Amino acid sequence: MEILRTVNLTKNYKDGNGIKTVLHDINISINRGEFIGILGPSGSGKSTLLNLIGGLDKPSKGEVYMENERTDNLNQSKLAIYRRRRIGIVYQFYNLMSNLTVEQNILLPLLMDDKEPDIELYGKIMDIIDLKERLNSFPEELSGGEQQRVAIARALINKPSIVLLDEPTGNLDRENRNKIFELLKYSNVAFNQTMLIVSHDEEIVNKTDRMIQIEDGSIIRDVSLR
Amino acid sequence: MKLYDIYTKNSLNRENKRLKTLQITIFLAVIAFSLFILLFGTIVRNSQERSEKRAGDFHTTILVDLDSEKVDILESNVNIKKLGYLRKNGIEKGFNNKFSFNICLGDKNYINTMNVVLSEGELPSKEKEILIPKMTAKDLNLKIGDYLNTTDKNSTRHDYKITGLIDDNTRSWEKEIPIYVYTASNTLKNNGDGVMIWYKNIRDTYKETPKLYKILGLDYEKALNKGDVGYNFPYLSSHFVNSDDISVGMSSERYPKIFMIGLILIGGFFVIIIKNIFSVWEKSHIREYGLFLSVGAKKIDIVKLTIKRLIKIAIKPILLGITAGMVLDFFIIKILNKYYVLSQMNMSFENIEDLKFIISPLLILLILVISILILLIASLSPVFKLSNLNPVDSMKLYRSDNKTSRKAYKLRGNNFVGDLSKINVKKDKKKTLISILAISISLLLLGVVLALSSGLDLELKYNTPDELSYYNYKISYLNPQGIPKNLISELTNNFEEEYISYRKHEFYIELSNDYEEILDQNYLRELYPKYVENSKYEELGIDLIGIESNKFEEIIEKFDLKLEDFSKGNECIVVNTIPIDSTEPYSKLKYTNAIDENIKELRLNVNASSFEEKSQGFDLAVLGYSRDPNILKVLQSRNSLIAIMPMNNFISTLNKLDTAADVFNEETLYLKLSEDTRLEEIKNKTKEYLNIRDLEFFNRENLYAFESNSNKLLYSLIFIVTGFIAIVGISSSYSATNSMRESRKQEFVLLQIIGIDKKTLKKLITREVNYNMIFIVIISIVFLLISSYIGSTAYDSFKIFDILLNMKIYIWLLYLLLIYIIFRRNYLKSLKDIELTINSRIM
Known part of the structure; x- marks a missing residue:
């Protein structure tokens, strides 16, 4: 079942030399439960694509549909709700609020909505991330890998339509990178969670189910890897 | 290292907006310092000029009969820069005039100190050349170049040539006029009776003078107690030279303290602000510093980089701040002068000095040094932290400033905003x-x-007691003679308008009066002990006031008394009120009586028993008591009782006392005239009767x-x-x-x-x-x-x-x-x- 669709998605930016087109007529369709890797070199537009899908930026042209609802023309208020309830985002850096504990960081999207977590889901996520003893710790007390696990838990806690991950392992060593990827893979299978992971690392992307390769703002390859 | 210079330059260029806050704060700090230091410098300079004008620039005077041995001691003293010799040569009578002249001989250095009061002409520089008060010259119809002729006690005639006229406050009736005669040093070294001293270092004055006294065979302590040690207190104090043992009550004694407190307050204030801004700004660069350390920079390089960056940031605002401070100082002094000169108008010296706009290299240097010092102090803490930087910690995304374990606060969905804002405020407590x-x-x-x-x-x-709340004009007559009745009659339209004229002197109620008997019992029990504790005297003060007879008759009518009842000369009415709490403001004072109203006699003395100088007392017969503190409709001293008597009795009582000061030579006439009366009219009428030299006029505006x-x-x-x-x-x-x-x-x-x-x-x-x-x-x-x-x-x-x-x-x-x-x-x-x-x- 299709969960996300973009239609002629284009994004331009003004820079010192005039207008730069970062994304050019991107058309993709993503089904529920897919684990997709977006590959591309630095500056290819992959992070921009993620931001447009996540409602963090507005396209210069084109449309974004999430579960058949157009999202690119939502107002600020509705976009905030959209991100809170239907998107989970994990970045390479600065994922956590430094003044909140691990548990509070994980529950943040639910607390914004004044909702209680799904107990069963919460328990499963806690098992997956394996940080039960650190729930009252603060971000600076955690290692890089632990911080990313917390960020992933937060991205999963509100059962989003899609989880967007922008170089989530870029900051980690090989061991932690593998651990995180395994965690993502597990979540994808266990919760049938649609995931879109952006990376410049081919090794990571090759482990996903489908690879979309972007270069100079255009899709040059979209293949299934299963 | 070139790399750091490039880094500094680029970061300063790119962080323009953020820097502005820091630069503006530094700019304001430097303006504050500049203003404080420059204005302080102006006030100090003004104080110094005023003191020099009033008292000269010598450091101290020693009264000693000079001889060659003493002169050698003085002239060989390594601490002394300059000496001026003088001699009081006694009284000489004016030839063909009624004046007597107090002859003061002085050498060049002494005469030079008279420059500050020289009104016309030049200082004398040859034998028999003199300075004479301007008003005396006018009285004698003499001018510069004329000769003043006198005869001394041996009937020897002296002819003095007038080279200059000086300002002097002698009154028309004062017969012994001081004149200053130039005399060669060598003459005075043999027969002088005093020496003026300028030390090489003014700060040695209080240290060296006692030593000199000892060497010259004089008793310093005795001279000090008698008030004979001639320290030039105004000049010394204005130059920040104060004695630990002698407090002279000059405001300039407090200047060094005020300066330090001001600097500390302003400095402290800005250190906190600048430190805060600088600290936050540098924190934002901690990861970069961590990067530098991780690629091989030394910690000292980071510290140098930080300080260099701060100095680069600070140079422009410091220079602009000093300039702006000077400009503001100029305008502020203009504003202050508008009121300052006016505020000095009632002072006794004619030439009032404006506050001057002073710029000196020393002051500018002081401002610069203090500004840089403030910056360095402000940067101490951030720089210290940087010097202890751990490169690994600095590169972390999340850093805790708090080494102790952190407390977790609740965050609820139903109070998300409230809880999260509280958490942020509590967590950022230190920064906040x-x-x-x-x-x-x-x-x-x-x-x-x-x-x-x-x-x-x-x-x-x-x-603030309003001396002219009831009356609207005041004439002070500084003369032992009374104000003529005819003048009072003319001024008051034949006594139709209200007036009062009186003379006053302060006395003490002697302890020989049995205080247990004479004091009201309530006062004795409750208030008298407090009075003794606060005033340090056991005796109550009492002002004796002699009132012009017409007015006095009017006052005593209420007591069913007549002027004849005061014929013996020592009778009085006591205004028997004293404040219950004299620390209360004037308008809130409540009064009680102090003397038992059965008492008929009081013995007074001009000195309290604790005074070294002993004097004889005199008795007053008390004919009545008044409970009205405002009986004269002119506010009196809040700490003393009052005893009123007729003016003639007052004068004869005081004439009998050998130690009464000539303060009672002042008679004060208060007038309540119609509002359309002009002060000029009053002056003109009065001048027809009295010498203007002996008069001061006040109305509500100028008082x-x-x-x-x-x-x-x-x-x-x-x-x-x-x-x-x-x-x-x-x-x-x-x-x-x-x-x-x-x-x-x-x-x-x-x-x-x-x-x-x-x-x-x-x-x-x-x-x-x-x-x-x-x-x-x-x-x-x-x-x-x-x-x-x-x-x-x-x-x-x-x-x-x-x-x-x-x-x-x-x-x-x-x-x-x-x-x-x-x-x-x-x-x-x-x-x-x-x-x-x-x-x-x-x-």
Whole structure:
């Protein structure tokens, strides 16, 4: 079942030399439960694509549909709700609020909505991330890998339509990178969670189910890897 | 190293906006220092010029009969720079005139000190050349170049050539006029009776003078007790030379303390603000410094880099600040002079010196040094932290400043905004505190200024006795002769208008009167012990007042007495009132009686028993008591009783005393005339009867010109200082909010990414602002109380709550409101800074 669709998605930016087109007529369709890797070199537009899908930026042209609802023309208020309830985002850096504990960081999207977590889901996520003893710790007390696990838990806690991950392992060593990827893979299978992971690392992307390769703002390859 | 220079240059270019806050604060700090130091320099210089004008520039005078041995001792003393020899040569009678002249011989150095009072002509430089008071020359119809002829006690004639006229306050009736005769040093070295000393180092004055006394065979302690040691206190004090043992009560004695306190207060204030801004700014570069360390830089390189960067940032605002400070100083002095000169008009010296605009290289250097010192002190803590930087920690995304374990606070969905804002405020407690401290200190300074202003207002309203509240003109006649009745008759339209004319002298009620008997029993029990403790005398003070007979008759009618009842000469009426608490403001004084009204006799003395000089007392017969402290309708001393008698009796009583001062040579005439009477008319009428030299005229305007213009001066200063504090406080509000905003930017972006909407974010930010403001308000209330306390110590007739309730609180509240508006506006500006469309790429 299709969960996300973009239609002629284009994004331009003004820079010192005039207008730069970062994304050019991107058309993709993503089904529920897919684990997709977006590959591309630095500056290819992959992070921009993620931001447009996540409602963090507005396209210069084109449309974004999430579960058949157009999202690119939502107002600020509705976009905030959209991100809170239907998107989970994990970045390479600065994922956590430094003044909140691990548990509070994980529950943040639910607390914004004044909702209680799904107990069963919460328990499963806690098992997956394996940080039960650190729930009252603060971000600076955690290692890089632990911080990313917390960020992933937060991205999963509100059962989003899609989880967007922008170089989530870029900051980690090989061991932690593998651990995180395994965690993502597990979540994808266990919760049938649609995931879109952006990376410049081919090794990571090759482990996903489908690879979309972007270069100079255009899709040059979209293949299934299963 | 070139790399660091490139880094510094680039970072300064790219962080222009952020730097502006720091630079503006440094600029304001330097202006504050410049103004303080330059104005202080102006006031000190003015004080020094005034003291030199009044008293000359010598350091001390020693009265000693000179001979060659003593002269050798003095001239060989290595600490002495210059000596001036003098001699009081006794009285010579004027030839063909009624004056006597007190001949003062002096050598060149002594005569040169008269330059400050030289009104016309030149200083004498040859034998028999003299200086004479201007008014005496006028009386004798002499001018410069003429000769004054005298005969001495041996009937030898002297002819003195007048080379110069000096200002002198002798009255028309004073017959012994001082004249200053040039005499060669060599002559005076053999027969002089005094020496004026200038030390090489003025600071040696109090140390070396006692030693000199000893070497010259004189008793320093005795001379000190008698008041015969001729220290030039005004000059010495104005040059910051004060004795530990002798307090002369000059305001300039307090200058060094005031200067240090001012520097510390202003310096401390700006150290906190600058440290705060600088600290936050440098923190934002910690990861970069970590990078430097990780690629091979030394910690000392980082420290040098930081200090170099601060100096580069600070150079322009320091130079601009000094310039702006000088310009502002110029205009402030112009404003102050407008009131300062007027405020000095009632002082006795004719030539009032304006406050001068002073710029000297030394002052500029002082400002520069202090500014740099402040910057270095402000940077100490951040630089110290940087020098202990751990490269690994500095590169971390999340750093904790708090080494102790951190407490977790609750975060609930149904109070998300409230809980999250509280968490942020509590977690950032230290940062918040430092930011708010700078604002709070400006509130304290503002509070102190408002408290002093409040105290001044209360003082003027309730504690400044209005000498002309009932009468509207006052004539002071400084002459032992009485004011003629004809003049009073003419001035008062044949005694139709109200008037009173009297002379006054202070006395003590001797202890030989049995105080247990003479005092009212209630007063004796409850108030007398307090009086003794506060005044340090056991004797009660009493002012004896001699009133012109017509008026006196009028007053005693109420007592069913006549003038004839006062024929023996020692009869009086006692105004038997004394304040219950003399520390209360004048307008709130409550009175009680002190003397038992059955007592018929009191013995008075001009000196208290504790005085070294003993004098004979005299008896007064008390014919009646009055309970009206305002019986004369002119406010009298609040700490003394009053005894009134006819003027003639007063004069003859005082003439019998051999130690009474010639203070009673002043008669004061108060007049209550119609409002359309002009002071010029009064002056003209009076001049027909009396010598203008012996007169001073006052009306309501000029009597209080001194106070009124001094107060306007003070108010102007208060206004300027308040304005400046407000500007600095507002600037520090901006910098505090900017720095707090900067540190929260990433978190606000993250919250938006996770899904907080702008409205909720605005609520969150507003809530945080409100918490900060509550904190500021609580601190400011405490500071308000502290300020009131300071105000009540400066104006000690008023209590803390008197000062507080009279403060112009609306200024305070307005200032708080302004800070709140700035806080809120600045914080909410964050909403623009954290637009996702701009910031999404930086995640």
